[in-house]
Amino acid sequence: MGDQATTAILLVEDNLADIQLIQEALQDSGRDIHLSIVPNGRDALAFLRKEGVYALEPPPALILLDLSLPYLHGEVVLEQLRDMPAYEDTPVVVFSGAPKELEEQRCRRLGANTHVQKPTRISSYFAAINTMLKTWL
Numbered sequence: 001m002g003d004q005a006t007t008a009i010l011l012v013e014d015n016l017a018d019i020q021l022i023q024e025a026l027q028d029s030g031r032d033i034h035l036s037i038v039p040n041g042r043d044a045l046a047f048l049r050k051e052g053v054y055a056l057e058p059p060p061a062l063i064l065l066d067l068s069l070p071y072l073h074g075e076v077v078l079e080q081l082r083d084m085p086a087y088e089d090t091p092v093v094v095f096s097g098a099p100k101e102l103e104e105q106r107c108r109r110l111g112a113n114t115h116v117q118k119p120t121r122i123s124s125y126f127a128a129i130n131t132m133l134k135t136w137l
Contacts, residue, residue, distance in 0.1 A: 010060035025129035041072025082111035
């Protein structure tokens with residue numbers, strides 16, 4: 001197990017409670033994960049372009065993207081990141097409180113691999129994160 005490579009994940013989320021739950025779920029996953037967190041859409045694009053303080057961040061193998069973000073909505077981030085050659089094939093999971101049946105088709109048209117509605121129960125929340133890891137990494 002000592003040779004397991006570190007996997008980089010970018011979390012674009014502004015809700016502190018969700019950030020904390022996701023951090024706990026990733027710690028419990030048993031994987032070696034480098035989690036980068038940006039709190040808004042503007043910083044997400046700066047991160048992906050490796051601008052400023054994000055210049056040395058590793059490229060993410062998975063992007064978890066909320067939709068309701070300050071400065072730039074998640075949909076705008078999704079459209080713009082899919083226009084960046086470096087991230088054309090990077091899995092993007094929209095992890096949002098918005099109902100899946102309302103958002104999934106639109107998110108997929110914009111370039112997301114899937115939409116996962118944030119569960120309200122903690123055990124389901126952790127299970128959703130683990131399923132994302134198994135599916136997309």
